Amino acid sequence: MLAEAPAGLREQSVELKAAGVDLVACLSVNDAWVMKAWAEQNDALGKITMLADGSGAFTKALGIELDLTPHQLGVRAARGVFTIDDGVVTSVEMEAPGKFDVSSAESCLIGLKK
Numbered sequence: 001m002l003a004e005a006p007a008g009l010r011e012q013s014v015e016l017k018a019a020g021v022d023l024v025a026c027l028s029v030n031d032a033w034v035m036k037a038w039a040e041q042n043d044a045l046g047k048i049t050m051l052a053d054g055s056g057a058f059t060k061a062l063g064i065e066l067d068l069t070p071h072q073l074g075v076r077a078a079r080g081v082f083t084i085d086d087g088v089v090t091s092v093e094m095e096a097p098g099k100f101d102v103s104s105a106e107s108c109l110i111g112l113k114k
Contacts, residue, residue, distance in 0.1 A: 010044050012105035019112040025049040029056040029065075029076050053077065064094065079103050083111065 009016070009024050016024060026048050028035060035050035044050070051058075059065050059077040066078040080094035081103045093102040093111070101107060 007042055007044075008105035009108075010042065010047050012109060013047055015109055016105065016112075019109060021108075021112070023049055025051050027051040027053060027059065027077055029053050029059050029074070066097075081108055081111070 009026075013024065024047070026035075026044075028038075028051070030038075030052055031054045032050075032052040035052045036045075039045045039048065039050045053059050056065060056075045056077075059075070062077075064078045064080060066076045068074060068076055078094055079100070080092065082089055083091040091111070095101060095103055102111075
């Protein structure tokens with residue numbers, strides 16, 4: 001499921017731009033090199049801005065940390081969508097654990113049309 005997000009967003013980039021989206025970004029508790037490799041593997045370089053949150057401090061400040069320590073994965077960012085308009089967060093939609101209902105490119109497009 002991890003690769004679905006950048007792939008779908010990359011494939012729907014024309015439609016997202018037509019809907020007024022200026023920037024698509026992907027935040028992950030990871031280092032910049034991992035994020036770059038992830039972008040390269042998903043043909044997302046230059047199409048999706050990859051935001052590395054190496055220590056998870058930004059993720060924790062947003063309140064979207066997901067503790068997967070029992071599964072040997074440490075603290076991660078929960079999956080979700082932040083819509084930001086002129087620097088103001090206008091909506092936040094977070095996925096239920098194990099789901100991919102609100103953060104897919106298709107769901108983002110539907111949300112933008114509301």
